Amino acid sequence: MSDDQQATHGTWRERQKQQTRQIILEAAKELFETLGYGKTTIRAVAKYAGVGVGTVMSHFKDKASLLSAALMGDWEQLLAQVAATTPPEADYRTQLLHAAKIFFEYYARRPSLSRNLLKEALFSLEVQGPELRAMDQAAREIGVRALRAAQERGEIRADVDCEVMHLALFGEYCFVCIIGLGQPKPDPDQMVAMLESVTDLIVRGASPAPPDQR
Protein backbone atom coordinates (compact mmCIF):
# COMPACT_ATOMS: atom_id res chain seq x y z
CA MET A 1 0.00 0.00 0.00
CA SER A 2 2.72 2.42 0.83
CA ASP A 3 4.09 1.96 -2.69
CA ASP A 4 1.02 3.19 -4.51
CA GLN A 5 0.39 5.75 -1.87
CA GLN A 6 3.79 7.28 -2.34
CA ALA A 7 3.77 7.08 -6.12
CA THR A 8 0.38 8.66 -6.69
CA HIS A 9 0.02 10.72 -3.58
CA GLY A 10 -0.87 14.41 -3.68
CA THR A 11 -1.15 16.76 -6.59
CA TRP A 12 0.65 16.66 -9.89
CA ARG A 13 3.09 19.16 -8.57
CA GLU A 14 3.99 17.14 -5.52
CA ARG A 15 4.58 14.06 -7.61
CA GLN A 16 6.79 16.06 -9.94
CA LYS A 17 8.79 17.25 -6.98
CA GLN A 18 9.24 13.75 -5.63
CA GLN A 19 10.43 12.67 -9.03
CA THR A 20 13.14 15.31 -9.28
CA ARG A 21 14.12 14.39 -5.76
CA GLN A 22 14.47 10.82 -6.88
CA ILE A 23 16.51 11.80 -9.91
CA ILE A 24 18.84 13.84 -7.76
CA LEU A 25 19.22 10.96 -5.33
CA GLU A 26 20.15 8.54 -8.08
CA ALA A 27 22.65 10.95 -9.57
CA ALA A 28 24.13 11.57 -6.15
CA LYS A 29 24.43 7.88 -5.39
CA GLU A 30 26.14 7.19 -8.69
CA LEU A 31 28.66 9.98 -8.29
CA PHE A 32 29.30 9.37 -4.61
CA GLU A 33 30.06 5.73 -5.27
CA THR A 34 32.23 6.48 -8.29
CA LEU A 35 34.22 9.41 -6.98
CA GLY A 36 33.91 9.17 -3.22
CA TYR A 37 32.50 11.87 -0.98
CA GLY A 38 35.21 14.48 -1.21
CA LYS A 39 35.57 14.52 -4.96
CA THR A 40 31.84 14.68 -5.62
CA THR A 41 30.65 18.25 -5.98
CA ILE A 42 27.10 19.48 -5.68
CA ARG A 43 27.48 21.10 -9.08
CA ALA A 44 28.42 17.77 -10.61
CA VAL A 45 25.41 16.09 -9.04
CA ALA A 46 23.15 18.86 -10.31
CA LYS A 47 24.52 18.65 -13.84
CA TYR A 48 24.37 14.84 -13.82
CA ALA A 49 20.77 14.99 -12.66
CA GLY A 50 19.94 17.68 -15.19
CA VAL A 51 18.75 20.25 -12.66
CA GLY A 52 20.05 23.48 -11.22
CA VAL A 53 22.34 23.72 -8.24
CA GLY A 54 19.70 25.49 -6.21
CA THR A 55 17.28 22.67 -6.82
CA VAL A 56 19.61 20.21 -5.13
CA MET A 57 19.96 22.49 -2.15
CA SER A 58 16.22 23.04 -1.92
CA HIS A 59 15.70 19.30 -1.63
CA PHE A 60 18.55 18.58 0.78
CA LYS A 61 19.79 20.74 3.62
CA ASP A 62 23.45 20.25 2.76
CA LYS A 63 25.90 17.88 1.16
CA ALA A 64 25.98 15.55 4.15
CA SER A 65 22.19 15.25 4.15
CA LEU A 66 22.32 14.40 0.49
CA LEU A 67 24.77 11.63 1.30
CA SER A 68 22.66 10.14 4.06
CA ALA A 69 19.56 10.30 1.91
CA ALA A 70 21.39 8.67 -0.99
CA LEU A 71 22.55 5.80 1.22
CA MET A 72 19.15 5.27 2.82
CA GLY A 73 18.31 2.46 0.43
CA ASP A 74 21.52 0.60 1.15
CA TRP A 75 20.88 1.01 4.83
CA GLU A 76 17.43 -0.52 4.70
CA GLN A 77 18.82 -3.38 2.66
CA LEU A 78 21.44 -4.00 5.32
CA LEU A 79 18.83 -3.98 8.06
CA ALA A 80 16.78 -6.48 6.11
CA GLN A 81 19.81 -8.67 5.59
CA VAL A 82 20.55 -8.60 9.30
CA ALA A 83 16.98 -9.46 10.15
CA ALA A 84 16.98 -12.31 7.65
CA THR A 85 20.28 -13.94 8.54
CA THR A 86 20.53 -13.51 12.30
CA PRO A 87 20.18 -16.89 14.04
CA PRO A 88 17.21 -16.44 16.38
CA GLU A 89 18.42 -19.11 18.79
CA ALA A 90 21.86 -17.66 19.37
CA ASP A 91 22.88 -15.71 22.44
CA TYR A 92 22.92 -11.93 22.17
CA ARG A 93 26.70 -11.75 21.90
CA THR A 94 26.64 -13.87 18.76
CA GLN A 95 23.74 -11.89 17.36
CA LEU A 96 25.48 -8.59 17.96
CA LEU A 97 28.69 -9.72 16.32
CA HIS A 98 26.77 -11.17 13.40
CA ALA A 99 24.98 -7.90 12.75
CA ALA A 100 28.14 -5.90 13.23
CA LYS A 101 29.98 -8.06 10.72
CA ILE A 102 27.39 -7.33 8.05
CA PHE A 103 27.68 -3.61 8.64
CA PHE A 104 31.47 -3.64 8.82
CA GLU A 105 31.66 -5.45 5.52
CA TYR A 106 29.51 -2.81 3.93
CA TYR A 107 31.67 -0.05 5.38
CA ALA A 108 34.76 -1.73 4.01
CA ARG A 109 33.17 -1.77 0.58
CA ARG A 110 32.51 1.99 0.69
CA PRO A 111 35.08 3.45 3.05
CA SER A 112 34.84 7.08 1.96
CA LEU A 113 31.07 7.24 2.08
CA SER A 114 30.83 5.34 5.35
CA ARG A 115 33.41 7.54 6.95
CA ASN A 116 31.54 10.68 6.08
CA LEU A 117 28.16 9.26 6.91
CA LEU A 118 29.48 8.22 10.30
CA LYS A 119 30.86 11.68 10.86
CA GLU A 120 27.55 13.24 9.91
CA ALA A 121 25.67 10.80 12.12
CA LEU A 122 27.84 11.27 15.18
CA PHE A 123 28.21 15.02 15.02
CA SER A 124 24.66 15.98 14.28
CA LEU A 125 22.99 13.78 16.86
CA GLU A 126 20.89 16.65 18.16
CA VAL A 127 20.51 18.59 14.96
CA GLN A 128 20.26 15.75 12.54
CA GLY A 129 17.89 15.08 9.72
CA PRO A 130 14.91 12.79 10.17
CA GLU A 131 16.62 9.85 8.44
CA LEU A 132 19.51 9.56 10.85
CA ARG A 133 17.29 10.30 13.82
CA ALA A 134 15.02 7.44 12.82
CA MET A 135 18.00 5.14 12.36
CA ASP A 136 19.28 5.98 15.80
CA GLN A 137 15.88 5.38 17.33
CA ALA A 138 15.50 2.08 15.51
CA ALA A 139 18.92 0.87 16.63
CA ARG A 140 18.07 1.72 20.21
CA GLU A 141 14.75 -0.09 20.16
CA ILE A 142 16.06 -3.19 18.44
CA GLY A 143 19.10 -3.31 20.67
CA VAL A 144 17.27 -2.86 23.94
CA ARG A 145 14.61 -5.36 22.92
CA ALA A 146 17.24 -7.97 22.08
CA LEU A 147 18.97 -7.37 25.39
CA ARG A 148 15.76 -7.72 27.35
CA ALA A 149 15.02 -10.97 25.57
CA ALA A 150 18.48 -12.19 26.49
CA GLN A 151 17.85 -11.08 30.03
CA GLU A 152 14.71 -13.17 30.21
CA ARG A 153 16.65 -16.10 28.82
CA GLY A 154 19.00 -15.69 31.77
CA GLU A 155 22.01 -14.58 29.73
CA ILE A 156 22.10 -11.24 31.51
CA ARG A 157 21.77 -10.63 35.22
CA ALA A 158 18.45 -9.22 36.31
CA ASP A 159 20.01 -6.20 38.00
CA VAL A 160 21.57 -4.98 34.76
CA ASP A 161 19.84 -2.02 33.13
CA CYS A 162 19.37 -2.96 29.50
CA GLU A 163 19.28 0.67 28.39
CA VAL A 164 22.66 1.27 29.93
CA MET A 165 24.02 -1.91 28.46
CA HIS A 166 22.78 -0.95 25.03
CA LEU A 167 24.41 2.43 25.42
CA ALA A 168 27.68 0.77 26.34
CA LEU A 169 27.59 -1.69 23.45
CA PHE A 170 26.49 0.97 20.99
CA GLY A 171 29.29 3.21 22.17
CA GLU A 172 31.84 0.47 21.60
CA TYR A 173 30.34 -0.22 18.19
CA CYS A 174 30.71 3.42 17.20
CA PHE A 175 34.23 3.53 18.54
CA VAL A 176 35.22 0.49 16.55
CA CYS A 177 33.73 2.13 13.47
CA ILE A 178 35.75 5.28 14.06
CA ILE A 179 39.00 3.41 14.54
CA GLY A 180 38.32 0.95 11.74
CA LEU A 181 37.22 3.54 9.21
CA GLY A 182 40.17 5.71 10.15
CA GLN A 183 42.43 3.06 8.68
CA PRO A 184 43.42 3.58 5.04
CA LYS A 185 41.97 0.19 4.12
CA PRO A 186 39.30 -0.82 6.66
CA ASP A 187 39.43 -4.50 7.56
CA PRO A 188 36.03 -5.86 8.64
CA ASP A 189 37.53 -8.93 10.29
CA GLN A 190 39.84 -6.83 12.38
CA MET A 191 36.92 -4.61 13.33
CA VAL A 192 34.83 -7.61 14.37
CA ALA A 193 37.74 -8.92 16.42
CA MET A 194 38.06 -5.58 18.15
CA LEU A 195 34.37 -5.37 18.90
CA GLU A 196 34.45 -8.95 20.11
CA SER A 197 37.19 -8.34 22.63
CA VAL A 198 35.54 -5.31 24.21
CA THR A 199 32.14 -6.98 24.09
CA ASP A 200 33.54 -9.94 25.98
CA LEU A 201 34.78 -7.58 28.62
CA ILE A 202 31.28 -6.23 29.05
CA VAL A 203 29.63 -9.62 28.78
CA ARG A 204 31.44 -11.01 31.78
CA GLY A 205 30.15 -8.12 33.79
CA ALA A 206 26.67 -8.72 32.57
CA SER A 207 26.73 -12.46 33.03
CA PRO A 208 24.72 -14.01 35.88
CA ALA A 209 27.72 -14.89 38.07
CA PRO A 210 27.21 -12.49 40.98
CA PRO A 211 30.29 -10.45 41.87
CA ASP A 212 29.25 -10.50 45.52
CA GLN A 213 32.58 -9.51 47.05
CA ARG A 214 32.97 -5.93 45.74
Next chain:
Amino acid sequence: MSDDQQATHGTWRERQKQQTRQIILEAAKELFETLGYGKTTIRAVAKYAGVGVGTVMSHFKDKASLLSAALMGDWEQLLAQVAATTPPEADYRTQLLHAAKIFFEYYARRPSLSRNLLKEALFSLEVQGPELRAMDQAAREIGVRALRAAQERGEIRADVDCEVMHLALFGEYCFVCIIGLGQPKPDPDQMVAMLESVTDLIVRGASPAPPDQR
Protein backbone atom coordinates in the same frame (compact mmCIF):
# COMPACT_ATOMS: atom_id res chain seq x y z
CA MET B 1 66.46 23.78 29.83
CA SER B 2 63.86 23.26 27.19
CA ASP B 3 62.65 26.80 27.79
CA ASP B 4 65.87 28.55 26.93
CA GLN B 5 66.53 26.08 24.22
CA GLN B 6 63.27 26.87 22.52
CA ALA B 7 63.48 30.62 22.98
CA THR B 8 67.00 31.14 21.69
CA HIS B 9 67.41 28.12 19.52
CA GLY B 10 68.62 28.31 15.95
CA THR B 11 69.22 31.27 13.73
CA TRP B 12 67.58 34.66 13.84
CA ARG B 13 65.30 33.56 11.07
CA GLU B 14 64.08 30.48 12.90
CA ARG B 15 63.36 32.49 16.00
CA GLN B 16 61.46 35.01 13.91
CA LYS B 17 59.41 32.23 12.43
CA GLN B 18 58.60 30.79 15.82
CA GLN B 19 57.51 34.23 16.92
CA THR B 20 55.08 34.74 14.06
CA ARG B 21 53.82 31.25 14.75
CA GLN B 22 53.21 32.28 18.33
CA ILE B 23 51.47 35.47 17.28
CA ILE B 24 49.21 33.53 14.96
CA LEU B 25 48.42 31.05 17.71
CA GLU B 26 47.45 33.77 20.14
CA ALA B 27 45.28 35.50 17.58
CA ALA B 28 43.65 32.22 16.71
CA LYS B 29 42.98 31.35 20.31
CA GLU B 30 41.44 34.74 20.99
CA LEU B 31 39.14 34.60 17.98
CA PHE B 32 38.23 30.95 18.41
CA GLU B 33 37.20 31.55 21.99
CA THR B 34 35.30 34.72 21.16
CA LEU B 35 33.49 33.64 18.02
CA GLY B 36 33.55 29.86 18.16
CA TYR B 37 35.06 27.62 15.51
CA GLY B 38 32.59 28.09 12.69
CA LYS B 39 32.47 31.87 12.74
CA THR B 40 36.23 32.30 12.95
CA THR B 41 37.75 32.66 9.50
CA ILE B 42 41.37 32.18 8.56
CA ARG B 43 41.33 35.63 7.03
CA ALA B 44 40.21 37.12 10.32
CA VAL B 45 42.95 35.30 12.19
CA ALA B 46 45.52 36.53 9.69
CA LYS B 47 44.35 40.11 9.90
CA TYR B 48 44.17 39.98 13.71
CA ALA B 49 47.69 38.59 13.83
CA GLY B 50 48.91 41.15 11.32
CA VAL B 51 50.16 38.62 8.78
CA GLY B 52 49.07 37.38 5.39
CA VAL B 53 46.61 34.54 4.85
CA GLY B 54 49.28 32.41 3.25
CA THR B 55 51.48 32.77 6.28
CA VAL B 56 48.85 31.17 8.46
CA MET B 57 48.51 28.29 6.05
CA SER B 58 52.25 27.84 5.80
CA HIS B 59 52.44 27.38 9.57
CA PHE B 60 49.40 25.15 9.94
CA LYS B 61 48.17 22.47 7.60
CA ASP B 62 44.55 23.54 7.79
CA LYS B 63 42.00 25.22 10.00
CA ALA B 64 41.52 22.18 12.20
CA SER B 65 45.25 21.90 12.83
CA LEU B 66 45.28 25.54 13.80
CA LEU B 67 42.56 24.82 16.32
CA SER B 68 44.34 21.88 17.89
CA ALA B 69 47.59 23.82 18.06
CA ALA B 70 45.80 26.77 19.63
CA LEU B 71 44.27 24.57 22.31
CA MET B 72 47.49 22.71 23.05
CA GLY B 73 48.26 24.94 26.00
CA ASP B 74 44.86 24.41 27.57
CA TRP B 75 45.29 20.71 27.08
CA GLU B 76 48.58 20.54 28.88
CA GLN B 77 47.11 22.59 31.70
CA LEU B 78 44.26 20.11 31.98
CA LEU B 79 46.68 17.19 32.09
CA ALA B 80 48.66 18.92 34.82
CA GLN B 81 45.48 19.58 36.77
CA VAL B 82 44.49 15.96 36.49
CA ALA B 83 47.90 14.82 37.62
CA ALA B 84 47.85 17.22 40.56
CA THR B 85 44.37 16.54 41.86
CA THR B 86 43.88 12.83 41.28
CA PRO B 87 43.83 10.97 44.61
CA PRO B 88 46.65 8.42 44.30
CA GLU B 89 45.07 6.02 46.78
CA ALA B 90 41.72 5.76 45.06
CA ASP B 91 40.64 2.83 42.93
CA TYR B 92 40.93 3.22 39.17
CA ARG B 93 37.22 3.78 38.70
CA THR B 94 37.32 6.84 40.94
CA GLN B 95 40.47 8.07 39.23
CA LEU B 96 38.95 7.69 35.79
CA LEU B 97 35.79 9.55 36.72
CA HIS B 98 37.79 12.26 38.42
CA ALA B 99 39.89 12.87 35.32
CA ALA B 100 36.86 12.68 33.08
CA LYS B 101 35.05 15.27 35.17
CA ILE B 102 37.88 17.75 34.73
CA PHE B 103 37.84 17.28 30.99
CA PHE B 104 34.06 17.40 30.71
CA GLU B 105 33.96 20.64 32.62
CA TYR B 106 36.44 22.13 30.20
CA TYR B 107 34.42 20.92 27.24
CA ALA B 108 31.30 22.49 28.71
CA ARG B 109 33.13 25.78 29.00
CA ARG B 110 34.11 25.72 25.28
CA PRO B 111 31.48 23.61 23.55
CA SER B 112 32.11 24.75 19.99
CA LEU B 113 35.86 24.36 20.12
CA SER B 114 35.71 21.04 21.93
CA ARG B 115 33.20 19.69 19.48
CA ASN B 116 35.37 20.51 16.53
CA LEU B 117 38.56 19.38 18.19
CA LEU B 118 36.92 16.08 18.99
CA LYS B 119 35.79 15.71 15.43
CA GLU B 120 39.28 16.45 14.17
CA ALA B 121 40.78 14.03 16.67
CA LEU B 122 38.42 11.17 15.92
CA PHE B 123 38.37 11.47 12.16
CA SER B 124 42.03 11.97 11.50
CA LEU B 125 43.35 9.20 13.71
CA GLU B 126 45.55 7.84 10.96
CA VAL B 127 46.34 11.08 9.17
CA GLN B 128 46.52 13.37 12.12
CA GLY B 129 49.03 15.99 13.11
CA PRO B 130 51.77 15.26 15.62
CA GLU B 131 49.98 17.00 18.47
CA LEU B 132 46.90 14.83 18.44
CA ARG B 133 48.95 11.74 17.76
CA ALA B 134 51.04 12.46 20.83
CA MET B 135 47.92 13.07 22.90
CA ASP B 136 46.45 9.77 21.82
CA GLN B 137 49.66 7.97 22.63
CA ALA B 138 49.91 9.66 26.02
CA ALA B 139 46.33 8.77 26.90
CA ARG B 140 46.97 5.16 26.00
CA GLU B 141 50.14 4.90 28.07
CA ILE B 142 48.72 6.63 31.12
CA GLY B 143 45.51 4.64 30.91
CA VAL B 144 47.13 1.27 30.50
CA ARG B 145 49.65 2.00 33.24
CA ALA B 146 46.90 2.96 35.66
CA LEU B 147 44.97 -0.17 34.82
CA ARG B 148 48.00 -2.40 35.35
CA ALA B 149 48.62 -0.75 38.70
CA ALA B 150 45.01 -1.43 39.65
CA GLN B 151 45.46 -4.99 38.45
CA GLU B 152 48.41 -5.45 40.76
CA ARG B 153 46.36 -4.01 43.59
CA GLY B 154 43.84 -6.75 42.91
CA GLU B 155 41.08 -4.47 41.63
CA ILE B 156 41.12 -6.14 38.25
CA ARG B 157 41.22 -9.85 37.55
CA ALA B 158 44.56 -11.15 36.35
CA ASP B 159 43.10 -12.64 33.18
CA VAL B 160 41.86 -9.26 31.94
CA ASP B 161 43.93 -7.68 29.17
CA CYS B 162 44.60 -4.12 30.27
CA GLU B 163 45.06 -2.94 26.70
CA VAL B 164 41.63 -4.19 25.78
CA MET B 165 40.14 -2.71 28.89
CA HIS B 166 41.71 0.64 28.15
CA LEU B 167 40.31 0.46 24.65
CA ALA B 168 36.86 -0.23 26.03
CA LEU B 169 37.00 2.57 28.57
CA PHE B 170 38.47 5.00 26.09
CA GLY B 171 35.77 4.11 23.61
CA GLU B 172 33.07 4.80 26.16
CA TYR B 173 34.76 8.05 27.08
CA CYS B 174 34.76 9.17 23.45
CA PHE B 175 31.16 8.12 23.02
CA VAL B 176 30.09 10.11 26.06
CA CYS B 177 31.95 13.09 24.63
CA ILE B 178 30.15 12.74 21.32
CA ILE B 179 26.74 12.48 22.91
CA GLY B 180 27.41 15.13 25.50
CA LEU B 181 28.90 17.65 23.10
CA GLY B 182 26.07 17.00 20.68
CA GLN B 183 23.72 18.56 23.17
CA PRO B 184 23.06 22.28 22.70
CA LYS B 185 24.29 23.00 26.23
CA PRO B 186 26.67 20.23 27.34
CA ASP B 187 26.18 19.25 30.98
CA PRO B 188 29.36 17.86 32.57
CA ASP B 189 27.50 16.25 35.46
CA GLN B 190 25.22 14.41 33.11
CA MET B 191 28.24 13.29 31.11
CA VAL B 192 29.98 12.02 34.21
CA ALA B 193 26.86 10.16 35.21
CA MET B 194 26.67 8.55 31.82
CA LEU B 195 30.30 7.52 31.87
CA GLU B 196 29.85 6.23 35.40
CA SER B 197 26.99 3.95 34.50
CA VAL B 198 28.74 2.34 31.55
CA THR B 199 32.00 2.15 33.47
CA ASP B 200 30.24 0.29 36.26
CA LEU B 201 29.01 -2.19 33.73
CA ILE B 202 32.56 -2.84 32.62
CA VAL B 203 33.96 -2.77 36.15
CA ARG B 204 31.86 -5.67 37.29
CA GLY B 205 33.21 -7.72 34.47
CA ALA B 206 36.72 -6.79 35.35
CA SER B 207 36.38 -7.36 39.05
CA PRO B 208 38.00 -10.44 40.61
CA ALA B 209 34.77 -12.35 41.18
CA PRO B 210 35.21 -15.20 38.70
CA PRO B 211 32.23 -15.81 36.41
CA ASP B 212 33.05 -19.51 36.37
CA GLN B 213 29.82 -20.85 34.88
CA ARG B 214 30.07 -19.62 31.24
Next chain:
DNA sequence: GCCAAATATTGAACGTGTTCAACAAAAGAA
Protein backbone atom coordinates in the same frame (compact mmCIF):
# COMPACT_ATOMS: atom_id res chain seq x y z
C1' DG C 1 80.57 44.03 1.39
C1' DC C 2 78.50 41.20 -2.33
C1' DC C 3 76.14 37.52 -4.54
C1' DA C 4 73.55 33.28 -4.94
C1' DA C 5 70.85 29.81 -2.60
C1' DA C 6 67.39 29.06 0.70
C1' DT C 7 63.17 30.15 2.79
C1' DA C 8 59.56 32.87 5.07
C1' DT C 9 55.78 35.78 3.55
C1' DT C 10 52.23 37.41 0.72
C1' DG C 11 47.69 38.05 -1.45
C1' DA C 12 45.40 37.17 -5.69
C1' DA C 13 43.08 33.31 -7.63
C1' DC C 14 40.63 28.87 -7.42
C1' DG C 15 37.15 25.37 -6.11
C1' DT C 16 33.40 24.38 -3.39
C1' DG C 17 29.30 24.58 -0.29
C1' DT C 18 25.59 27.53 0.46
C1' DT C 19 22.29 31.53 -0.15
C1' DC C 20 18.80 34.23 -2.30
C1' DA C 21 16.26 37.30 -5.30
C1' DA C 22 14.14 36.48 -9.53
C1' DC C 23 11.57 33.49 -12.50
C1' DA C 24 8.27 29.97 -14.15
C1' DA C 25 4.73 26.95 -13.59
C1' DA C 26 0.85 24.91 -11.23
C1' DA C 27 -3.24 25.52 -7.99
C1' DG C 28 -7.15 27.61 -6.61
C1' DA C 29 -10.63 31.41 -6.79
C1' DA C 30 -13.47 34.29 -9.66
Next chain:
DNA sequence: TTCTTTTGTTGAACACGTTCAATATTTGGC
Protein backbone atom coordinates in the same frame (compact mmCIF):
# COMPACT_ATOMS: atom_id res chain seq x y z
C1' DT D 1 -10.96 31.40 -19.03
C1' DT D 2 -8.37 34.84 -16.29
C1' DC D 3 -6.23 36.48 -12.31
C1' DT D 4 -3.89 35.87 -7.88
C1' DT D 5 -1.35 33.01 -4.81
C1' DT D 6 1.62 29.50 -3.89
C1' DT D 7 5.69 27.02 -4.64
C1' DG D 8 9.26 24.45 -7.16
C1' DT D 9 13.33 25.88 -9.92
C1' DT D 10 17.27 28.47 -11.24
C1' DG D 11 22.06 30.19 -11.53
C1' DA D 12 24.60 34.21 -10.34
C1' DA D 13 26.71 35.82 -6.22
C1' DC D 14 28.86 35.13 -1.78
C1' DA D 15 31.99 33.35 1.89
C1' DC D 16 35.30 30.55 3.12
C1' DG D 17 39.29 27.15 3.06
C1' DT D 18 43.09 26.29 0.41
C1' DT D 19 46.84 26.80 -3.22
C1' DC D 20 50.78 28.79 -5.48
C1' DA D 21 53.67 31.75 -8.21
C1' DA D 22 55.84 35.89 -7.03
C1' DT D 23 58.22 38.70 -3.67
C1' DA D 24 61.02 39.99 0.33
C1' DT D 25 64.28 38.66 3.58
C1' DT D 26 67.93 36.06 5.63
C1' DT D 27 71.76 32.99 5.29
C1' DG D 28 76.30 31.31 4.14
C1' DG D 29 80.28 31.43 1.14
C1' DC D 30 83.54 34.39 -1.15
